[in-house]
Amino acid sequence: MSSYRRVSQHESAPNSDGSNNLEGGLTRSRMERLTDKATAVAWVVLAVFVARWTGFYTTILTGENANRFLLRLAVLGFGTVTSLVLYLTVYLPKVVGLKADSSAWNVYCPKVVPTITALAVVSYLLAIRGAWPVYGCLTPLIFGTQMMGALMSLHFVPAGNLF
Template sequence: MLNDSELATLRKRFKRDAAFLMQTATSSDEDEKSQEEKDAKPLPRINRHSVFWIVASVSVTYYVDFIHNIMENDDVKSWWFNVGLVLLGICLSLAMFCIVYLEWFKGIQHYDQEYPAIPPITTAAFIAASCSFNIALWPVWSIFTPLILFTQFMGVVMFISLLG
């Protein structure tokens, strides 16, 4: 067992560590307040990040002749493409339900708390849609398909963020 001097040393160390933890806790509270102040200040809509992804998406659309390849290329697996369109439609419908109906009309800001099943269903539908699109378009662009689709996705997301 421990003798009295070792116990005293241990108590002093715990007190010192507790004091250090208390100082850290108060400084983290100040960091949280400054984070809240940062959140209160609106971020600019147009920034380099969003402009980059929009320009990249437009460039990819132009250089790989995206629309023409999807519409007229015989290598596209139409069954997988149609499944991807249906899943993407489900995903977008749920997103529009949340944004337009719940947030704008009903005024529910935290719709994920009111309807907890919507975020996982939307996420699963989007992941399944992206897999379907990758399978459908793999014969057209092979290894570049995920990169092309990701660039398109980011461009659309950044464009929508500029609208809202």
Template sequence: MSSSNPAIYRRVASHESSDDTSSSELAPPRSLSDRCMDKGIALLWFFLAFITHHKCHVSTTLFSKDSHALQKLLQVVALLLGVQVVLATYLCVYLPYFKQLDSSAWPVYCPRVIPTASGLGVLMVVLLIRACWPVWGFLTPLILGIQFMGLLFVSQLIPWPFGG
């Protein structure tokens, strides 16, 4: 860098933008057919997860002491899930509402939280599959994957007042 032309930097508020696009131009409104297709796919995943849950006795396997699942591993999975909830609460509640930081500041303010949560999530999935393996065998990843997708898509079926 030469000293004859020093760069001048200034802080930009998160609501300011470097380009001149307004917020109404960012995302076009979605058509009714697109929204209905999304709801249909979500309903399909929810129905598939419900049937799988009922036929495979998922609740009995995960929460009963009499099941053949590895109980110690299920307890470790429950502990890791608790840590995941704490990390998500930290990122989604504490930082935005108490520290007034948006998600763009997370890599600077707490750079290790997202990689830690990701690693713990992968470990949690592996341990959950291993804990349920004695019950369902090779179908364990498929059953747990369907349950996860049903849980993920059930939020699409909740009516929101914002029209999405």
């Protein structure tokens, strides 16, 4: 039986191979990174395949059966979510000078993250309801694949100082 101890965020715990791994996974093996990239590529490829196979963007943008009002509300919601995420990740660290982590966000603007979460869920449900007349029962699967592909595409954005 091994004994466990609490490790602070700033203290590193040695791995079995002797290397130090800061909490949060700052140092990871090459195989773990390759596995993550391969998973991301698979989701992006699947999203592109599903979009082409279903005519997703053409149907959503110009389809006659889709509920345009709900889709426009969903786009407005996703645009607001994107703006709030940029506020947290670009404006606060670069202009205000806050650290880019959730502990600073919880003090400086505690309601932004719950607002982003609620707005993203509502927008996703509106998008599904708006496209339901076109795809029926497959709508949640199609939209889920597109959202995962979009999320996983962020693996390929450089992680350095962009601004």
